[in-house]
Amino acid sequence: MLWDEVTHFHGGLLLSRGQVGTWVWTNSLYPPIFDLFTAAYYLIAGPSVFAGRFVAVTFSVLSIIVIYGLTSRLYDKKTALLSATLFAVMPGIVWLSRLAMIETLLIFIFSLCLLYFFSWISNGRERDRKISIVLFAVGVAVKYQTIVVVPLTMLLAMFFWKRPYLKDELKRCLKLPRIAVIGVAAVAVAAIFLVLLVSGVLDVLFFAIKVGTEQKAVFSGRYPLPIFYLIEMTWFDNLIHPISLILYLMGLVGLGLMAWRRKQADKYLLLWFAVIYIVFTLIPNREWRYVTIAFPVLAIAAACFLTASYGKLHALWKNAGQGSMRRWGLKVLAVGLVSFTIAGVFLSCTDAYNWVNQTRVSVPIEQAINYAAQNLAGNQSVAVACPLNRFNQYMVRYYLNVKDPSFEFSKAWQYPAQAADAYTPDFNISDFTLLCQQHHAKYVLLYEYGEKTYFNTNLTAQIICSMLNGTPWFRLQKTFGSEPERIFVFSFT
Numbered sequence: 001m002l003w004d005e006v007t008h009f010h011g012g013l014l015l016s017r018g019q020v021g022t023w024v025w026t027n028s029l030y031p032p033i034f035d036l037f038t039a040a041y042y043l044i045a046g047p048s049v050f051a052g053r054f055v056a057v058t059f060s061v062l063s064i065i066v067i068y069g070l071t072s073r074l075y076d077k078k079t080a081l082l083s084a085t086l087f088a089v090m091p092g093i094v095w096l097s098r099l100a101m102i103e104t105l106l107i108f109i110f111s112l113c114l115l116y117f118f119s120w121i122s123n124g125r126e127r128d129r130k131i132s133i134v135l136f137a138v139g140v141a142v143k144y145q146t147i148v149v150v151p152l153t154m155l156l157a158m159f160f161w162k163r164p165y166l167k168d169e170l171k172r173c174l175k176l177p178r179i180a181v182i183g184v185a186a187v188a189v190a191a192i193f194l195v196l197l198v199s200g201v202l203d204v205l206f207f208a209i210k211v212g213t214e215q216k217a218v219f220s221g222r223y224p225l226p227i228f229y230l231i232e233m234t235w236f237d238n239l240i241h242p243i244s245l246i247l248y249l250m251g252l253v254g255l256g257l258m259a260w261r262r263k264q265a266d267k268y269l270l271l272w273f274a275v276i277y278i279v280f281t282l283i284p285n286r287e288w289r290y291v292t293i294a295f296p297v298l299a300i301a302a303a304c305f306l307t308a309s310y311g312k313l314h315a316l317w318k319n320a321g322q323g324s325m326r327r328w329g330l331k332v333l334a335v336g337l338v339s340f341t342i343a344g345v346f347l348s349c350t351d352a353y354n355w356v357n358q359t360r361v362s363v364p365i366e367q368a369i370n371y372a373a374q375n376l377a378g379n380q381s382v383a384v385a386c387p388l389n390r391f392n393q394y395m396v397r398y399y400l401n402v403k404d405p406s407f408e409f410s411k412a413w414q415y416p417a418q419a420a421d422a423y424t425p426d427f428n429i430s431d432f433t434l435l436c437q438q439h440h441a442k443y444v445l446l447y448e449y450g451e452k453t454y455f456n457t458n459l460t461a462q463i464i465c466s467m468l469n470g471t472p473w474f475r476l477q478k479t480f481g482s483e484p485e486r487i488f489v490f491s492f493t
Contacts, residue, residue, distance in 0.1 A: 001390065002099060002390065003419065005053075005100040005101060006392075006394045006395050007027065007394065008030070008034055008038050008052060008101070009038065009049065009100060009398050010394065010397060010398045011030070011035035011039075012035050012038025012039040012041070012047075012052060013039075013047050013402065014026070014027060014035075014039075015035055015036060015038075015039035016039035016042040016043050017405060023035070026409060031142055031144060032141055033105065033141040033142045034055065034102045034105055034142060037055045038055050041054055041055055049100075052100040053098060053099060056098065056099055056100055056101060056103075056104045056105070057098070057104075059104040059107070059108045060093065060096070060097035060104040062108045063087075063093075063107045063111060063296075065084075066108055066111045067083055067084050067111060067296045069115065070111055070114075070115045070118075070296070070300075071084070071300050073115065073118070073119065074118070074265035074269070074300070075265060075300075078307055079300070079303045079304060082306060082307065083299045083300040083302070085345070086247055086250075086299040086302050086303055086344075087295065087296055087299035089247075089345055089348040089349050090242065090244070090247065090295060091240075091241055091242060091243070091244060091348060091352040091355050092241075092243060092292060092295065093292070093295065094352035094355070094356065095242075095355050095356060095359070096289070102142055102143055103289055106139070106142050106143050106146070106292070107292055107296065109135055109138055109139045109142055109146075110139055110146070110150070110293045111293075111296050112135055113132050113135035113136050113150060114132070114268075116128045116131045116132040117129065117132040117153075118157075118265075120132060121161050121268075122264075132154075136150045136154075145279070145290075148279055149275055149293075152275050152279070153271060153272060153275045156271055160267070160271070226281070228286055229280065229281060229288070229291050232288045233248065233288055233291065233294075233298075234248040236288055239355070241355075242292075242295075243295065244347045244348040246343060246344035246347050246348070247298075247299075247302055247344045247348050248298065250302035250305050251298030251301045252298075253301075253302075253305050254301025254302045254303070254304045255273065255297075255298075255301045257304060257305055257308060258270055258301060269297050269300060269301065272294070273297040273298075276291055276293055277291065306337070306341055309337055313330055313333055313334050313337070316330055317334075362485055363391060363447065363487070364481040364485075364486075364487055365391060367480045368445055368478075368487040369396055369399040369400060369445075370403070371478055371480070371489060372396075372445065372489060373399075373400055375442065375443075376400075376442055377442075379411075379440050380411070380442035381410065381411040381413060381441050381442065382396055382411060382412050382413075382441070382443050382444075382445065383414065383432075383439065383441045383444045383445070383492075384396060384413070384414040384444075384445050384447075385415060385427075385432070385444050385445070385446045385464055385468070386415075386416070386420040386427060386449075386454060386459075386461065387414040387420060388419055388420055388447055388449060389419060389422070390447065391445070391447035391487065393414040396412040396445070397409055397412045400412060413435075415432050415435055419455075420454040420455060420459075421449070421455055424457060425454050425457060425459065427459060427464060427467075429467045429468070433471065441492045442491065443489055444468065444489075444491075445487055445489055445490075446461060446465060446488045447461065448461045448481075448483065448487070448488070449461045465488060473492055474491070475490060475491050475493070476489070476490055477489050
C-alpha cells in the first residue's frame with residue numbers, strides 16, 4: 001500500500017457507507033470519481049486492498065480497448081492492434097494498473113473524450129461533440145488539471161480544423177440571450193471564487209492543481225526544464241523506466257514521422273501530445289505519472305512508425321527484381337525491423353516485471369494495527385513515528401475505520417507531519433514525548449524501512465528505535481513482519 005493509494009481506499013470506504021460529509025471534510029483534496037468507483041467495488045466485494053486496486057485494473061483494460069478504437073478510427077486495425085499492445089506493455093502502465101491511483105481512469109476518460117471530439121471534427125455529428133463535453137466534465141471530476149488541458153486541446157483543434165464553426169460560436173456569444181447568460185455565469189463564478197478564497201478552500205484547490213508543495217518541487221529539478229519530461233518518461237531512475245527505451249525511441253521517431261507526413265490524424269495526435277507536454281512542464285511539480293495521458297500518443301506513434309516501415313519495405317519488395325541483391329537487402333531490413341520490434345516488446349515486459357518485483361514489499365500493516373486496536377480505549381490514540389510512503393497515519397486511520405466505523409480521525413497521528421522519505425525529518429524525542437502526552441498516545445508504530453536513511457539525514461529506523469528504547473516512556477511490545485520489513489509496536493506510558 002502506498003500513500004496516494006490509501007487516500008482512495010479511505011475515500012471509497014467513507015462513500016460506501018454514505019458518509020459524504022466526512023468525505024468532504026477529510027478526503028476531498030482529490031476529485032470524487034475514483035473514490036465513487038472504489039465505493040461501488042467495496043459494496044460488491046467488501047472493503048479490501050484488492051477491491052480498491054481492482055478499479056485501476058478495470059480501467060487499464062478499458063483504456064487499452066479505447067486506444068485500439070481510437071487508432072482504428074484514425075488509421076487502420078493493424079496499427080490499432082499494435083498500438084494497443086505497445087501501450088499495454090509499457091512498464092509505467094503495468095505498474096499503475098496494480099495500484100489504486102487515478103491514472104488509468106484518467107487515461108480512459110481523456111482518450112475517450114478526445115476520440116469523440118475527433119469524430120465530431122471529422123464527420124460533424126453533433127452527438128459526438130456532446131458526448132465529448134460530458135466526458136470532459138467527468139474528467140474534471142477525476143483530475144482537476146483536466147479543466148485546463150481538455151478545453152485547450154479542443155479550442156486549438158477547432159482553430160485548426162473548425163475555424164468557421166469557432167467564429168460562428170464566438171459571434172453568437174456576443175448576442176442576446178447568450179451574452180446575458182455569460183454575464184450571469186461570470187458573476188456567479190466570481191462570487192463562488194470569492195467565497196472559496198475567503199473560506200480557504202481555494203488554497204486546497206490550488207495545492208491540488210500544482211500537485212504538491214514547494215518542497216516537492218525539489219524533485220522537479222532533476223533534469224533541465226524544457227526537456228524534463230523527455231527524460232522522465234523513460235528514465236525515472238536507474239531501475240525505473242515508465243516507457244522502455246526501445247519503445248520510447250520508436251515513439252519519438254513516430255512523432256517525427258507524423259510531423260513530416262501531416263495527415264489530419266497525425267496533427268491531432270501531435271496537438272494532443274504538445275498540449276500535455278507544455279501544460280505539465282509549466283506546473284511547478286513534475287513527475288512522470290502526471291503525463292501518462294500522453295502515453296497513448298507515444299504508443300500510437302510507435303505503431304505508426306512500425307506499420308509505415310513495414311509498408312515501405314513491402315512496396316520496395318514488390319518492385320524489386322526476382323533474385324536481385326536488392327531483395328536480399330530488403331529481407332535483412334525486414335528481419336532487422338521485426339527483431340527490433342520483438343526486442344522492444346521483450347525489454348518492455350522485462351522492465352515491467354523488474355519494476356513490479358522490485359516494489360513488491362510485504363508490510364504487515366493490518367496485523368500491527370489490529371493488535372493496537374484490540375487494546376485501544378477511550379480517548380487514547382495511535383502515533384506513527386517517521387511516516388513514510390509505505391506506512392503513515394492515513395493507513396492507520398483506514399484500517400481502524402474498517403474495523404470501527406465510529407473511529408475518530410484524531411486518534412491516529414504522525415510525527416513529523418511530513419513523509420520522512422521525501423522531506424528532511426526533524427525528530428526530537430522530547431517534543432515527540434510531549435505530543436504523545438497531549439494526544440494520550442497508547443501505542444507508537446515504527447516501520448523499519450530496511451537500513452535506508454531518511455531523506456537528507458543520517459537517521460535510520462534503527463536509530464529512532466534506539467531513541468525510543470532509551471527513554472522510560474516507550475517500551476517495545478510487539479514486532480510484526482521479518483527483517484527488513486518490520487513494524488515495531490511501542491507502548492507509551
